[in-house]
Amino acid sequence: MTDVRLAQLMTPCLILDEGRMTRNIERLAAHAARLGVPLRPHLKTAKSVDVARRVLADGTGPAMVSTLAEAEVFAAAGIRDITYGVGIGLNKLERVLDLHRAGCRLTVLVDSDVQARAVAAASTDAGIAIPALIEIDSDGHRSGLAPDDPEIIKIGEILHGGGAELAGVLCHAGQSYGAVGRAAQAEFAEAERAALVAAADALRANGLPCPVVSAGSTPTAHVAKDLTGVTELRAGVYVFFDLVMAGIDVCAVDDIALSVLTTVIGHQPARGSIMVDAGWMALSRDRGTAAQEVDQGYGLVCDETGRPIPDLIVTQTSQEHGTIALRPGSGASMPDLPIGTRLRILPNHACATAAQHTSYHVLPAEGGPLMEWPRFGGW
């Protein structure tokens, strides 16, 4: 029940199960291939060149990022086709141009005429036509324009006529993270597709180009059955998966490739709790399962080999303390976990938990010694 390879690691630290990761990558790649739509993996979860090399069929892209720091690291590693998935800030255009000068085709996102004019002006001034996608909103999640908003045409004209490259439209059905089960997720997938196709049709009807029609979130990408009119599919957290995704049935708990290794440091028998050396600094403050049917606290506890211990969760965290106890209402009995026992905690939200660490300790799919893959952060 112990893994001698883990015994050498200082706790807390981040463990990546390469076999599970590979299975997750292959599952969505096969689904996208069946649909006939190229996949643009989002690298914001991984923030790792080693993971990127395994996710991207061709090491040069396409890829998606959430910060210019990611774009810069991945461009330096040879990725040449990147979409930056946050509405472009007016203060970031010089770095966008620098990426183009370095040979990376970086596409930006806009949902306002102010941004479009700034992108067009920067393009004209630099003599580099920055590719820009217009963000479409299908579910009121955060940013983007409704598919029938006349601003879409106005923005398209500013980009197309102003020296930038009108690359097309993009939509992210972020509300699908709250949709439980394939049927509910399929509705979000279809809403995402329909919103995009409507916006693309409106652009084309106004004589504007719209080569890219980009859809996706991890839930909608996995259930999509008909992507007529969509030219690329995006997803990110699927590479590792997490308890939030398991809680809405996008994956099984056994698909989760990421965990935090921790050590038991104390017991509070009167309160039925165990202390471990992984607090929110190692697990993150993310409580994404709090609103789900099964609240996993700050994470589901597994033994050292990664097998879940029934009903045992992290109920409370301080900065460097985790409190482990049985789920409220559980009929299970508390296992004997002496001081010094190593445990692994599955994360609520892989993006947030991974962000608390500077490297992955990788359990190779083929066995053998652990590998260490660096992660990066920043903006």
Place this chain on the structure above:
Amino acid sequence: MTDVRLAQLMTPCLILDEGRMTRNIERLAAHAARLGVPLRPHLKTAKSVDVARRVLADGTGPAMVSTLAEAEVFAAAGIRDITYGVGIGLNKLERVLDLHRAGCRLTVLVDSDVQARAVAAASTDAGIAIPALIEIDSDGHRSGLAPDDPEIIKIGEILHGGGAELAGVLCHAGQSYGAVGRAAQAEFAEAERAALVAAADALRANGLPCPVVSAGSTPTAHVAKDLTGVTELRAGVYVFFDLVMAGIDVCAVDDIALSVLTTVIGHQPARGSIMVDAGWMALSRDRGTAAQEVDQGYGLVCDETGRPIPDLIVTQTSQEHGTIALRPGSGASMPDLPIGTRLRILPNHACATAAQHTSYHVLPAEGGPLMEWPRFGGW
């Protein structure tokens, strides 16, 4: 209304107001001096050698840390008296000994006979008497032994007779973070003191030494009036303060020295919301004010100079998107914040927000150019 020094910074980034920080440091230092009890500042919030130099009256200590990584960095910077405030893991004793060998007196924390025996054995084997404090629990917060638990004597005997150094007792009234107002906090401070004194008396009555009686949390440290029997006072987040501390009246909002600089990247007028480029990656997922009388969302929004904008908070976050809107039920009107506007967001929890960044951009108290102070993380 703009600060030209901030215009050069890429957003999001972390801003530290040195003048406010100095005022916070001086306030608690003066209070501790009046009480006649030395202060042992907790450096886990700051994780910065530059901040440590300003917090510690004498650059060599005493100090408190939450990880051995902090102890190692601060020891290398000349701090010679450090208490590691998380129950010692059996896998960490070799690093503890290495710190002693490097000239740093590192004190560890135990609340079990298993840990005590391991500390004693490591001390004997290395010929270095590791100083250890017994953790006392006054409020059921997380770890530690009840002050009348006979285990305290047993642990004291194992340490004292086994080659380690029985340094004394320590208590942290963590539940005081939920106590609103000075009167409620004073009850926690007195409970913390009484628990410690009872445990210290029990050790001494059994012929065991108890030179150190260490009390503190930021709320209890600020309200303590009588610390009879206590030999040192600890606090950490007071150096920066945050909205959680303001929400329980330990500080004013104007005392908060830390903020995240962000830029407006979009508007959703139909939903009354504004998008900024600070999501949970820059702000953290901490929702510490959620259970308080005033829920500050993911943070209170200020203009670029740090002045709060009435009722404007971060209502929602994605990884790199923040959604700003008026507090639910607010009668205030939405200010005009064009795309490109810079804002500053006060954190719920300074420890968690600071942990998302690798440096502080410091507004010097005396004016003049910004300074950049590095932060570190890890374990």
